[in-house]
Amino acid sequence: MLGAVAAVLLLRQEYRYQPTGELRVIKNGYQLSAQWLSAEGELENEHPVQADYVGPWLIGLHIGPQRLWLWPDSLSAHDQRALRRLCHSPGR
Template sequence: MVVHLLLAMGVVGLAFGFAGLLVGLISAMLMGGLLVLVAAGRPRGDLWVIHRATGEGDWAWRDDAESPWRSVNLECDYLGPWLVGLRLDGRRLWLWPDSSDKASLRALRRELLSLS
């Protein structure tokens, strides 16, 4: 979110500097609205792998601690040392180092090696 905020501030600053007060105010309102939409659309929840006897895993997701687990289709299309790119039922997720604690992310990377 900090990156989004800095980019929005840059756009608003340029609008104020080059286009004037009215365009700057309009761009500030638009960027503020976009930041609210981005923040509201961020997925939050828990991912869980259920191991089968064959060694493969089924993935489950829940939105919060009170929600029931639901089976999901998980694809890993980027597995790097700092960033993990996932598709959870077609929805794009990026896991950054601050997405979870180090031990959980390390365990997830080991599980995802079979998917990438």
């Protein structure tokens, strides 16, 4: 019972600190970086981005210290291809 309560509290804390807004990703050579654009229109600090999983229905990113999972199926086909091209590492 105590473990279940601790798990619920941890999940709630993770949910509260999820980033909100629009993620702006920039590619400079082979290096990716990103900034969050808040609902108020303010850009946050730029963080390095590492795409460590690019699957057919899920993309895993590390943005600075945060872990972010994207489900690109909600994007248009054009945007989905652009995102996959952006996250793809040569030779993989």
